[in-house]
Amino acid sequence: MSENMINLKIDGVSVEVPAGSTVLQAALAAGVRIPTLCYMKDANELGSCRICVVEIKGGRGLAAACVYPAADGMEVFTNTEKVRASRRQTLELILSNHRMECPTCERNGDCELRRLAADMGIDSIRYEVEDLEPQLDESAPHLVRDNSKCILCRRCVAVCRKNQQVGVISAADRGFATHIESAFGRGLGEVSCVYCGQCVAACPTGALTLKRSIDAVRAAIDDPSKHVVVVPAPAVRVGLGDRFGMPVGESVQGKMVAALRRLGFDKVFDVDWAADVTIMEEGTELVGRIKAGEKMPMFTSCCPGWIKYMEHYHADMLDNLSSCRSPQQMMGGLVKTYYAEREGIAPEDIVVVSIMPCTAKKFEVSREEQRLENGCMPVDYSLTTRELSDMIAGAGIMFGLLPDEAFDPVLGDSTGAAVIFGASGGVMEAALRTAAVVLAGDDADVPLVFEDVRGMEGVKEAEYEVGGVKLRTCTVSGLANAEKVIRAMEAGEAAYDFIEVMACPGGCVNGAGQPMHSPFERMMTDVKGERAAGLYALDDSMPRRRSHENPEVKALYAEYLGEPCGHKAHHILHTEYVPRDTYNV
């Protein structure tokens, strides 16, 4: 590549960067961070917010560094008075049309706009500031949109359309009236939004915020008649630490458990345990389908965003989805049946609170078809990692000083196969680990690690020979990639047996409920990759790394469920899906 390098000067400093770099990238190479707002590498490269403007020698106006191609011999100035004045003017203009209620805004702690204003030393706004009323869309179960705080960076539009191929929001109208909304002003809850929440994760301000259930959870904890069980998902333990200054991706499992106890939850179980159960069920289902040659290929069903996507956009393929409920729902279901019966607690007195990296889980807990035979919903509240972090901070718990504690027994033990569920490829690998042993008859000479399904690429194809059966697998993250794979299959260009799909790029580690990272932080740190690495490190450290080896799961089947995919399991652990319209016109 060295022949494809170019040389340029950033503020007098010579740098060599690959041809095709932008001025922004070249500046980073020179150790200069040019501020950005609308820019999101690869997803949103519009040059529209004009915060990243720089002077280029010989150029007439200012250039947007995020999209301006660096060229050999170019001289760039990023910190002249002309540049500073322009950025300041632009930011003042943005602020003049932004509903500023910073102390009471959810994004108060991590608002990129606020950060920028502080960095640029904005102490007044020379323009008349619009007196804006909130413009709320609260129709979706997972988020609130408030256009009065929207700065029209369009990062949400880009992730929804490009990464997720859902495209339920767009810029509408034009000029000063331009705003982001769904077609014909419908609420997000009324259109084919899959509730993945990636738009929220992309929003630099408080225009898109999560719906929160903290108050209800606190009330349940305070209610002595309720037995409140908390169940965190695999990816939460490698995300939560971000909020408390831990290195990105480092597992804080032990401290997390300790914090949950201190918040007053009666039991701290682990969704990883249910992930092991999922493998028992889904693995059995897959083997059954392969043998019967029916409903193939089989798609995983752990991800509620993916499920809703299929219901809206590929209702004709719902049979190809595994009938397994997600680990969250299996967990809640088993808490309110198996655990309740075992402990002699009335299921209606149990409150199950899940901690999820995910926003679609807030919708999943309300899916009526998953109501248990005892009348209870499996999970009562689904909190995001961010909500948990707020509860911890709000309770004054000094997270970094907490001791490591262990999950409560019976529904708390898990294997390495379960914890990797949080990364794209994890469900696939966990399934392969168990399937290989089951199909081979014993675990001698059977591989434990399936390297080809790991990593952050959006589409990973791999073929394995397990127990004499050839298994064509595809591991997908990001719904746009899923759509690509489905279309390739429909066109006869690709064929698989087993396909894992996670709606969020990189899997649950990159879920929209995780602590926020700005595009700049994500440019400097591979956030999702580090979190996945944290999960694989946990996996490495576990004594048992195949789901069927989990003693508590063995006990579950021996004492309660009987066979995987048996009659009892069918009611508690499996579900059906509902076709949904794309446009409800």
Added chain:
Amino acid sequence: MPNCRTVVPFSGTPEQEQKLREVIARYKGTQGPLMPILHEAQDIYGYLPEEVQATISEELDIPLAEIYGVSTFYSRFSLNPKGEVKVSVCLGTACYVKGAADVLAEVEAQLGCKAGSVTSDGKFSIDADRCVGACGLAPIMIVNGDVYGHMTVDRVAGILDSYRGEVE
């Protein structure tokens, strides 16, 4: 945001839908089919209601929100039907310097609605045009395609009255 919501119930006919599908079929597979389809769909229906845009969305495999974004960007695309009598006043520079703003204000006052909207009885709609290119006759008012040049405020009421009969 007068151009962001459809406020009248949809009343498309099967014949219109047939035509729409023909138009879509004609452009599907060509480069950049959306704009011509929206133009012709508006010719068929008189406006671009949600039902029509949803059909286009499905056929072209473009999200409805995106088509909506396009249809609200361009001022000629309307999400609501125009009045039976379409009144427009040119606000090009040549007309403006010769008093077109006063003419428009008079039209608005006479009809009791603002440029870009329709009277409550659906009979008249007003638009402010950006130069129709007949600057020699400035200022210009156009009613249902009839051009009135050298307009003055005084003439507005009489001209509008002559169209009232058409919609009674």
Added chain:
Amino acid sequence: MTAVETYSAILSQIQAEAPNAPVRVTVGMATCGLTAGAQPVYDKLKDLLASEDGVAVDRVGCIGSCFLEPIVEVFDAQGGRTTYIKVTPEKAVRIAEEHVKGGKVVDEYTIAGPDGPGDAPTANVEDAGFYKAQTRIVLRKCGLIDPEDVRQYVASGGYSTLARVLDTMEPQQVIDEVKTSGIRGRGGAGFPTGLKWQFTANATSDDGVKYVTCNADEGDPGAFMDRSVLESDPHAVVEAMAIAAYAVGSSQGYIYIRAEYPVAVRRLEIAIAQAKEIGLLGENILGSGFSFDLGLRLGAGAFVCGEETALLTSIEGNRGEPRPRPPFPAVKGLFGKPTLLNNVETYASITWIIENGGDAYAAVGTENSKGTKVFALGGKVKQAGLVEVSMGTTLRTIVETVGGGVPNGKTFKAAQTGGPSGGCIPLEHIDTPIDYNSLAAIGSMMGSGGLIVMDEDNCMVDIAKFFLDFVVDESCGKCVPCRIGTKRLLGLLEKITSGKGTLEDIEIIEGLCAHLQVSPLCALGQTAPNPVLSTLRYFRHEYIAHVEEGRCSAGVCKELLQYSIDPEKCTGCTLCKRKCPADAIAGEKKQPHVIDTAKCIKCGACLDGCKFGAISRG
């Protein structure tokens, strides 16, 4: 057969089939003529002369004299030309009977008659002063041929240049000729056209596809040059685009045209279809092996689509939002392919340039601005219309000689060029030669050709506000400085025109204008402050008067006006009281009336109504 031979065969056939009509009667039927009532005139002439041997009645385009429409011309068998103006069906009867049939010119209806402009010594428009001051290259066939009949274009030599190019010129020779001509883009920015062609020719694409596109999204309020050319001589653009496609290596073109121009759209559709039919467009043109197909794409009412990247984005089927440059369209344009984009007037000059040579074109105009420029002259001039002058002609010549000066005894205050991107030229610069550099030096710009004259009744702050209002309406909303900055600028101007402005606001305005000049994504935003900056430069005193004295000397800014009734003159007739929509006038019958200034909405109804001159505005 060579292309030229094939062309000659086509031409011969057209000439052979042409009706034998030594007398030709033409009716100007571009939009300006049609809106003035040309259709019934044409119908009447057709009706009266249909059976007349040796007489043809032709629909033609616009000769540019909007103020004289409807125009009928009679070209007699002896080569004489008679120009009739402001023709009605009734006048047409006399023209048909007395002149066409009887051979006697109806003097009082001609351009030299009592309704004429006064500078026409003969009945032939070519002798009129306003016409003689012009140099017609782009408009050379406008108003002379039927735009809906390709045969007339061919008969006038049309497509012979394309044939010759295909036979005898290498693509690079064509580009060199354009370079030699020195022509700069007529859409407004003035980029050298030859260079643009060269860049596109040099660019490569993976599959070899390139596009040639035409910007006919003429959106400047008050500009109609492109409409007129397309309505009057559409093949001039079609032929030029084919030549351009040959030069840059393209086989597909698009014309992006405003849907607001139905006549131009229809005539282009006809032109493309007819050219294809006789083998001048489409596959294997004139048997040369060169193919070029051309399609129309309609705009939908977004001024920003005149910006080149927004135009391409719109053709692709998106919101017409500009894209960052680089990459420039020449490298990566429509559908990601190298794309040549020129405007209508630029293309309409190309055939002449190739025909007569780049040197001949370069001989017209000034050192840095070659050739001619078409202007849509309007506003406060007696003779509004479309004019083509050689570059370097002074503004005075255009306003006074071509435009006939300011009407109604008023005085010239300023001329505005460049529309919302341009600026005002005050009286002190009326002798400025019109060329790219001179206009830029005085804070205006060439623009696409809108030229609006203003007199003492126009408030310059109001004019700046008018353009800002336009830009706010037409900003695409993508980038922050344009979306919010123009809105704030408009707010500040409104503050001033409503008498609430301060001197500090003027400073903030200037700071914001400076910001807008360098920060927005595209030229729409970058040029948006120009009308404000140029009026501030030449008419700062008007801004100050609004702010400090609460006075609008032109009497335009309503909120600054005070209406009062002179008790000496008031007869107490009560008419004003009854006319007042705000119930702001009080007074008994036969007693002097009084205006309650708090209630007054400054509509002026009382002033217009008073028969005794008792009401004044100040």
